[in-house]
Amino acid sequence: MADSNLDKLSARGQSVWIDYLSRDLLETGELKRMMKEDAVVGVTSNPTIFQKAISSGDAYDEQLKEVLQRQDDPKEIFLELSSRDVDAATDLRLARERLAVLSLLSERAAARADTAADAPTWLTEGVADFVGRPVSATPPPALSRRLPSDAELAAAGPDRSAAYDRAWSFATYVADTYGVDGLRALYVRACGHGHPDFATAVREALGAELPAVLTGWQR
Secondary structure (H helix, E strand, C coil), X not given: CCCCHHHHHHHCCXXXXXXXXXXXXXXXXXXXXXXXXXXXXXXXXXXXXXXXXXXXXXXXXXXXXHHHCCCCCXXXXXXXXXXXXXXXXXXXEECCEECEEECHHHHHHCCHHHCCCCCCHHHHHHHHHXXXXXXXXXXXXXXXXXXXXXXXXXXCCHHHHHHHHHHHHHHHHHHHHHHHHHHHHHHHHHHCXXXXXXXXXXXXXXXXXXXXXXXXXXX
16 A cells, blocks of 8 residues: 555654544544554544534443433543543554553643642653654663653753653653553642652552662663
8 A cells, every 4th residue: 555645744754643532433443544544643632622522423422321420520521431532542552652642631630730839840741741742752772761850851951851751751651551540640649739759659659669660661
């Protein structure tokens, strides 16, 4: 099969995203097809996009009836319905590449209103980079395996770029090892209001001690 224009665009380093996510797109296999044939590496979803998806058919009716028995908060209803789509999209893999899904992390876990002023910037930026970087992105060969500091992210020069790379690498490792839900839980525990120290947040969110997590990341 000849390369599509989107394949050619991807070959030039441009990440191909679609600004839409729906259950039909997932259940019919259309999203998987676009990943395979059209070089799609990411999708976005937000309440406006989701409203269009839910109003265009009956794919959400059964789950919506169940959720309405427990919830009456529109935001929580949206999060419960959309999280199933986000999880399904995140689980899609082409070879070993992850489909980036810009939705639930940015809607809830990464919302600035839910983030403490003294939250570790390196983790908030690492999670944002995990969501936004192309799935084919790889760390530089010389990338060291120590956690970055907020000071490094604030400093100008090559050390800042390397710190961002390490923050992204750590967030990616957590997501690949403990799942996107694990990364989300770590973000909420480590960056939310009243958060504990990072080692405690890791233990409570991931059920593992920080040295063990770092050892796994550093391999």
